[in-house]
Amino acid sequence: MLNIHRHRAFHYINPNPLPFLLHFCTNTSPSTSFQVSYLIHNFGFSPQCANKLCSSYNVRFKTTQKPDSVLNFFTNHGFSKTQLHNMITKAPWLLSCDPIKRVLPKFQFFLSKGASNSDIVNLVTKNPMVLSSSLKNQIVPTYELAYGFLQSHKDTIDCVNNSPTFFGDRRVASNIRLLIENGVADSNIARLLKSRCRILQTCDMLKLVEELKDLGFDPSKATFAVALNAKITVNKTLWKEKVDAFKKWGWSDQDVLVAFRTQPYCMLVSIDKINLVMNFWVNELGWDAMALVKGSAILLLSLEKRIIPRAQVVQYLLKKGLRKANASLICPFIVPDKLFLDMFITRFEESSYLLKLYEENLNLA
Template identity: 55%
Template sequence: MKSHSMFKALLSLNLNSLPSPTPKCNPFLHHYSFTFPLKFYTTTSDPKSFTVSYLINNFGFSPESALKASNCVRFKTQKKPDSVLTFFRNHGFSDPDIYSVIKKEPWLLSCDIHKRVLPKFEFLSSKGASRSDIVRAVMVNPRFLKSSLENCIIPAYELVNGFLQSEKKTFASIVGCPSLLYSDSVAFNINYLVDNGVASLNIYRILRLRPFILCASDLKNTVEELKCLGFDPSKSYFADAMLAKRATSELQWRDKVENFKKWGWSDETILEAFKRQPMCMLTSSQKVDKVMRFWINKLGWDSSHLVKAPGIFGYSLEKRIIPRASVINYLLSKGLRKESASFLTPFCMTDESFLEKYVTCFDDEEASQLLKLYQENMDLQDCK
């Protein structure tokens, strides 16, 4: 990862100094036949009326939405919009794709498509994006096609790539969140995170897992809230804490807190669990209830143990927790495991390590019994 100073420099780039891309080859010059003929209309002396008619008949706009769209897009003949349809078809868009894009961004029908859109496709192609990649990005959010290539898209792309250090990963983030290419909040938020000591690795994780978080206008509030809760922005868990907080509404958060409380956790223990494993707050209340019910009612263990390893809520109850608990309970009943031993360690290791430490390490007869018990509980869940 580059140093914070380099990223700060990236954020303050002179946008006009960035060169336009010059791809080695242009795959967008190939042409394809139409999948079905366009609908043609005679010209009319009223451009607005013609536009409304064109949008209704070609794209299924309602009269109201067509009239509204005609305020920002207008043409006297079908030549311009037909050329736009041809362009998108020639670039791998199906007719349903085109209709979806035009309904979101009708201005495309009256723009100079080869000046406004083609250079953006060429830029993305020069970065390794395939034709289908570009179609996916546009389908997710075509709004980025409005943005200036030189002043917005290229600087934004380079900023994201500066953290991800991979064209492939950068484009994956952009396909998942095209808003990265035009949102005014992205550069501000990254700048703010860097100023507050958020590690580059944390920004990397956010860009890979939930890039849309960086487009939020109120991200600063989340950072300040987490700092007040005692989270250190320089630590690796800070990204997970941000992801968890941004993924839940205030109402959902309160509901999750109340759900933990009904199992005996206090505000303090919930905060402790959140600090240890922030993603535990993304576990559904139903899953928490199932784990707690088994842990307390079936095993007779204290729920406070789970505060130390809240990541257990994310494990499969059927495939991990129940089979392993059956082995641990057997060992306790036979005096083969100390009562004071950790209740948590057996659940937090790989399958191989668990079998090695708690099953196959005993003599053949005992090991055979333990393995049978483990597999029976695993098979029992498979049959449900």
């Protein structure tokens, strides 16, 4: 359990050996450094791995006192043997640090903002490099910047849980400033922070913002944040594969762009889902795939729970001449449930049959 009030005790070594600390062995070869031997005997690293970690991260200590005190500090703060192993693998330099001066203030800061003990353990285990960031110059300013948009300590702490490198990444502040300068609404920035804060760690933000503006996206609209998410989340190879999946159903490159502008979430849908919906729409219903260009929101809906049950009702209405052949095929699928019942079921004399047809297909989901 994290304890920020009894930190003086952490200066001392527990008189009872920790279960994961093997007694340091002194009979290593003369060519093996003290630090390398410590990593081998206390963490089970191979000589090659231990040597690489020490040389790459400039690990320095001459006795067991410093690294043992570090491990006792983290153990007293709730870190398990496995978590310590993973943490030291990524940041062996921690064994040389003064945890009271370098680590404890950061724990205290996150605790003061409402982070739980497990939040902090999870954060540091996944990304111990956050402990190398300056509390005053990096962590606090980034935290306060994110909090300014989210207005919630819980949501701000979740940024750490969603992306352990978030508060140590200098790109976050510069990318947020760039978005503001390009007219991105505060609500959009808050949405990005809450749903996909990793997006704010991209190194190509300016290029992506300009590309989306050239495509006609308005930075002040909610769709801009979704489009930015899609552009960053979907790599170029996968993007091309999704475009090709749409083109297989008769769309052109321009059609894909229109669909993306209409509903940018459509490029976050899997290729399998694209093909399943298109196959049902074209081959089973016999409808035109081009109708989905400006109705790409349908691709986001559940095939079993939404599209199929409602399609059965719409097909019946078209067959019986109760709905005009040139009426929108998209509207019946995007309206809320109550409105769908009012517009396409209960207003007709055949309402009992239509409701049964709808519910039977709904229950098959």
